[in-house]
Amino acid sequence: MESVVVLYASPNRLARFSRWALLSIALLILCSCRREAPAPQPEPSATTTATTPSAPVTGELKDVVETTSSYVIGISYPPSASKYPGLAAELKRYAEAARADLLEAAAERRPDAPAPYDLSLSFTQVLDSPTLVAVAADGSSYTGGAHGAPLLERFVWLPQQNRRLRASDLVPDAQGWSAISGYVREQLHTALSQRIDADDLDATQRAEVIKNAGRMIDDGTEADAAHFAQFEPVMGRDGKVAALRFVFAPYQVGPYSDGTQTVDVPASVLLPFVAPDYRALFSGG
Structure with missing residues (x-):
């Protein structure tokens, strides 16, 4: 123990x-700062250096890097998670929800705000075995204030049953x-x-x-x-x-x-x- x-x-x-x-x-x-539901995302800014366009959630995982004057987004995935399409879809769904929340907040950000909003989210492979697979999501979303709101989720997958194991x-x-x-x-x-x-x-x-x-x-x-x-x-x-x-x-x-x-x-x-x-x-x- x-x-x-x-x-x-x-x-x-x-x-x-x-x-x-x-x-x-x-x-x-x-x-009081938590949002109840994500709003539709705004059109990408012309100053975006690299983006992942809005699309239906699928099992395909691609890292995301977006930079504008209003927000910065960085999302990274473990390549091994793509072996399990159902798990990959779960990871992408979580990331897209966090991204949508950040974009909603950025759309309401004052132009004179001292710093751009940012989302940093990393998915890490914790376990990959024939019976169990586990991925950890850790990061933060900053939309003003003293520090960002923490992002934390754990995904435990049953590969033989192709579904998530919940508590x-x-x-x-x-x-x-x-x-x-x-x-x-x-x-x-x-x-x-x-x-x-x-x-x-x-x-x-x-x-x-x-x-x-x-x-x-x-x-x-x-x-x-x-x-x-x-x-x-x-x-x-x-x-x-x-x-x-x-x-x-x-x-x-x-x-x-x-x-x-x-x-x-x-x-x-x-x-x-x-x-x-x-x-x-x-x-x-």
């Missing part, structure tokens, strides 16, 4: 405490998510305490930080498949899944400065709750 959590660093005790104290406000601001399929009942939630929360709370210890806060500040950050952890890991939708298989020496690495985007279980956080849940914890159709994928199953 292994858990990995991104650490943060602060210049002084007051800055650390202020960041945590303003966490809830920052979250509200982020949520709700893997663990179908509430009892399983309750057990997984409890395990993940314990790991995240432990990591939080270790980070706070390193910051050397006084007793009052420590209690406040633990209260606020602990609430974020609990809210972001409620016992529901939706909170654990992003995961990667961690393979063992036997070629089977030894653990699932659940991935949490910034703001889900901590402030933006904590970055992406992950927790590995071993197969021994998962197996009692894994649907019968998928037990053979796991070590001990």
Whole structure:
């Protein structure tokens, strides 16, 4: 079992405490900026240096580089993903949705805005095996403000069945998510305490930080498949899944400065709750 959590660093005790104290406000601001649905994309600018024209989503994957005075877009794909047309279509659909959102925002951007908007999105092959394929999508979309909105998605593909494996399929009942939630929360709370210890806060500040950050952890890991939708298989020496690495985007279980956080849940914890159709994928199953 292994858990990995991104650490943060602060210049002084007051800055650390202020960041945590303003966490809830920052979250509200982020949520208010989210868009409900992509609008039709505008016509490409004449200053675009390289573009991928709008087209129906297919399995063909081509990297995208677009540069105009209003926006910059960079999207890269792993060549190996094209072996699986269904998976390739899923990746392209996600990228096109992110691109459409960026173009919608750029169409409303003020000409005197200090910097162009930008979208940076990279798809990385995590696993390519006869039974499981996994691709990680990571990036950000900047449409103003202090920093970009994080983009994070994990695609786990069943090549023999030609379909995506989702968390709700893997663990179908509430009892399983309750057990997984409890395990993940314990790991995240432990990591939080270790980070706070390193910051050397006084007793009052420590209690406040633990209260606020602990609430974020609990809210972001409620016992529901939706909170654990992003995961990667961690393979063992036997070629089977030894653990699932659940991935949490910034703001889900901590402030933006904590970055992406992950927790590995071993197969021994998962197996009692894994649907019968998928037990053979796991070590001990």
